[in-house]
Structures are given as structure tokens and as C-alpha cells.
Amino acid sequence: MSLQNKVALVTGAASGIGEQCARKLASLGATVVIADLNLANAQKVASSINESGGKAFPLVMDVTREEAVDSGIEWTVQQLGQIDVLGSNAGIQIVAPIESYTYPDWKKMLAIHLDGAFLTTRAAIRHMYDSGRGGSIIYMGSVHSHEASKLKSAYVTAKHGLLGLARVVAKEGGPRGVRANVVCPGFVRTPLVEKQIPEQAKELGISEQDVVKNVMLKETVDGEFTTVEDVANTVAFLAGFESSALTGQSIIVSHGWEMK
């Protein structure tokens, strides 16, 4: 599968899953924009991709800020001529039981996951329509787009919401060649998950080992974490898929934790 002559922008690409998605897309020939709140890390990832023969540009972007998203995507199209793939991936996690979940934390979670997905989609799809080339929009959902877990009210709400957004974008974008899909990983050992292990142990009153074994990986078929490579390969498959046969879908990559 080749992504030669394609331009991809991935949000939250300075770390974890987004970083590996950017590396994979670049390895298949795409020019990749590493869009992230953390410019220093975005620069490091872009340099590393460029040093290994790919083509990447760092871009500071807070996905919750309308002007930052619009101007970042405008910059991409001005500099690189187009945008063919959007990976809407930036995300955080805040765990707490619902009775003590603070309203600012709730709003922050929905802003990053849902406002970010909406704003980047709106800005990118305008260019995908204008170019007449269409494009592929890939949202980073989660098993929590289909499942619930304790302590994750805002995250589960937001990740379920992405399914709705993707389906609308698939319907609206279909006639103009824009596909929209959601990738739904199980637990992946990124900084986002490393931080949760001690937090969940404290909230649930169990050991960190039990959080991993009996909370995170309990329902998998083999007790294994999903890897950033597993997720990036799925994103690359969706980015390069040639037709609208595959749109409005969610693909679960979770060692069988969730089967649909």
C-alpha cells in the first residue's frame, strides 16, 4: 500500500499512538504534519522521521482552539498543497468516580476529544471538498467507544460520541469522496496509560499489578497489551483504502477484549 503524494496531518502525534501513526504513514510515502500541543516533542518526532528518509513537519496546535486548528490546517494546505488524510488522535485521560468528577475536568475531556475532532474535521474537509480529491478521516476511538469502565465517565462519553461524528461525516462526505472511520484500540502502554495504572490502583484500592491483569487486560483473549504498531497499521490501512466501501465503520484492535 502506498501513500505517495499524499499529505497527512495527525493530531497528538508527538507521543504514543499518534507518533507511531505518523511514522507509519511517512514510511508509506505520505508527507506528515506532526500536530501537537507539545512543540518540542513534535519537533523531535518530525526530525527523527526526516532523518530516516521520510518527510515530516512539526506544527503546534491546540485542537480545542478554533483559530489554532483553522490556521494550522490552512498552513498545511498553503505549504504542502493539500490534505488527504486527517488522523484525529489527540487525547488525554482523567479518571475519577462520577460523584467527584469535576466539571472543569469533564469539559476539558470533551473539548479535547470531541471539539478537537469536530474542529479538525471541519477545517480539513473543506479542503478535501475543494480539491476534488476527497480524503480519509480517521478518529482515534477506543474500546471505550463501545464499552464502559468505572471512573471514565467523560472518556467513555467522548469516545462513544466519535462514532456518531464519524457516521455523519461518512454520510455527508461520501458523495464527495471523503471517508470517515474510527479505530478503537484496547489498552496500549503509552504515557496516557502508564499514568492511569497508579491512579486506578488508588481509586479501586488494588495493586498496580491487579489493575493491569484484572482491569486492563482481563477480557483480552491472551492477556496482552495492544501495541502502537498494531494501531498504526490499522490507521495506515484505512488511510490507503481505495474506495468508500469502508466508511462509517469502527475497527476494534484490542486482542479480542471487545468483539463486534
Ligand code: NAD
Ligand atoms: P499520549 O499521552 O502518549 O499522547 C497524546 C498526545 O496528545 C500528546 O503528545 C499530547 O501532547 C497531545 N495532546 C493532548 N492534548 C492536546 C491538545 N489539546 N491539542 C493537541 N495535542 C494534544 O496518549 P496516547 O495513549 O498515544 O493516546 C492517543 C489517543 O489514543 C487518545 O485519543 C487516546 O484516547 C486514544 N487511545 C489510547 C489508548 C491507550 O491505551 N493508550 C487506548 C485507546 C485509545
